[in-house]
Amino acid sequence: xxxxxxxxxxxxxxxxxxxxxxxxxxxxxxxxxxxxxxxxxxxxxxxxxxxxxxxxxxxxxxxxxxxxxxxxxxxxxxxxxxxxxxxxxxxxxxxxxxxxxxxxxxxxxxxxxxxxxxxxxxxxxxxxxx
Numbered sequence: 089x090x091x092x093x094x095x096x097x098x099x100x101x102x103x104x105x106x107x108x109x110x111x112x113x114x115x116x117x118x119x120x121x122x123x124x125x126x127x128x129x130x131x132x133x134x135x136x137x138x139x140x141x142x143x144x145x146x147x148x149x150x151x152x153x154x155x156x157x158x159x160x161x162x163x164x165x166x167x168x169x170x171x172x173x174x175x176x177x178x179x180x181x182x183x184x185x186x187x188x189x190x191x192x193x194x195x196x197x198x199x200x201x202x203x204x205x206x207x208x209x210x211x212x213x214x215x216x217x218x
Contacts, residue, residue, distance in 0.1 A: 090114040090207045092183045097212030100173055108168040108212060110183030118159065121189040122166040125202050126179035126214075135199035136181070137168060140191035148199050150176075173216045180211040 091113040100106055110122065123138035137147045137157040145157050156169040166183065184205040192198045 092209035094183050094209040094212040097214045099215040105171045110166045112164045118161040123184045124168045125182045128179040133202040138192040146192040175216045175218045178216050182211045183209040
C-alpha cells in the first residue's frame, strides 16, 4: 500500500526556515518523481517543487532561491527545505507521487498539474506570520 506521510509544518515568523519531510511507504521513492504542492484557502493547489527519478529538480518561480528539494534514499524520504519564509507561503503542503511521471520536464505546466498525480499525503500546515 502506497503511503506518503508529511511532517514538519508549523507556525513560524516571516524570514524563518522550516524543513518538511515526506516519508514514503510501500514503494521505493528513489525510482519515481516526487513533488510538493501547496494549497492556500480559496486557492487552487499549486506545485512548489519536484524531483524526478533522474534527480532533476524543478521549482515554482515563487520559491526559486528560497526552497530546496532533496532526497535521502536510505530513509525513503523527500525533504523540502524552506528558507526566508514569507506570509504568502502560508498553506497546507502536500507530498505527491505518480508512477507514470518520470520527470517533471515531461509535464506541461507542472505547477498546475495536481490532477495528474495519483498518490497524496494528508498534508502539513505551514503558517508564516508577518
